[in-house]
Amino acid sequence: MIISMPFLLLTFLVYLLLPERNLHRRALMSYVFTLLAAYITLVTIQLYSGQFPDTTCHVLGYLIIFFFLVSFFWMNVMCVDMWLAFSGMRTFLSKKTAERKRFIIYCFYAWGMPIIHVIIVFCINQYGNTAAGYHPQIGVKRCFLGEGMPTFYYFYLPMAILIGINITLFVLTTVRIQKIKRETSMLKQTDSRRHTYEDDKQKFNLYLKLMFAMGINWITELVSWAVDFAFSNTPTFVWYITDFTNAMYGLLIFLIFVAKKKIWRSLKKKFVWIIYAKKVSTGGNNEHSSNIRLT
Structure with missing residues (x-):
């Protein structure tokens, strides 16, 4: 995870310096920034475990959930935007002013939903039955959700749902792209329409690579959690695989989005x-x- 952080920072800075900042780049910057913030918060807890006051410990626990979930929602935003582009529902929003409005809507969605989720977790953690299996247990034994089902309910489950939605959107978008290819009328469209189509297709290919990398990363994370939950002695190689995918994820993002002519x-x-x-x-x-x- 520490290895990923410099590459995430470089990716964010490069896109910050780019002269053109369209919706695609803004969404990617938001994704990378929130993922970097999540990594920094998680590494801070891991390095200084047991050294925080109770209040700070609780805040850091909520921040981890929040930043990771925001990053997943921004990935979902990119998938939704790609699906809208190829479904033909986004054509009326091609102007810059409309694109700004769409980005504002995406911001409310990508930041607002995690805020609601964290508020719910906070209320259950503060006022819920501490003996119940659904209690988050933030700050009880560590500055994060309790081991076992609390981590699954409030961390892995929302992310698994978003990954499932993203995969569905990618499948639908792929089907739509193939349909467009088969339509002979596509060849008769104006150069500007073909140019827009090719741009959207390039973005789709980039998001597909990102989705694949993220899917591998979080599948290994979920598998390692399940193995650790099911067995008392988790094999060391399971954690090695998880650590490797976490370490390589930031590098893969850099290679996919920055290492281009x-x-x-x-x-x-x-x-x-x-x-x-x-x-x-x-x-x-x-x-x-x-x-x-x-x-």
Whole structure:
């Protein structure tokens, strides 16, 4: 997980510096940022376990649930947006103003749903029956959900549901793409429509790679939890596999979204423009200074 963090940070910074910041890039930045925040919070708890006051311990536990869940909802947002693009329901939202409105709606959804979830967990943890199997047990033995079913109910289950929805959306989108390919009318469309289609298809391929990497990562995480829950002595290799997938996930995101010629060309273009603007500004100032001295 610590290995993933620098690559997540680099991915976020690169997209922050890119000149064009469309909805696709904003959603990806939100996903990477919240995943990085979740990793930082989790690593902090793991490194300094038992050293936090009770209040801080509880807050960190809720933050882990919140940031991980927000990252999953942003992944869901990207899947929904791709499905809307190929289903034809997004054509009326192609303008930038409409795209901003859509992003605001996505923000309310991706941040609002986890907030509601955390509030529910908080209320059950504070006022629920502590002896019940559904009690979250945050802060009882560790600064996170209790081991066993509480972790499943309030952490893995919501994420598994979102992964299932995302897989369904990817299947539906794939079917739609194949249908569009078979339609001969597609060849008669204008260049701008074909260009939009190709752009959306490229984004879909990127999201598919991201979804595959995330699926492998969280399937191993869920399997390791299930093995640990079922057996008293969990085989060491299970944790090695989980640690490896966690370590490689940030690198995979970096390779999928940053290690591309198009991204580097955009960065190069931006920095060349900045250098040129500075030279023009400096030249103008020097000319102005020389004029002052001459007078």
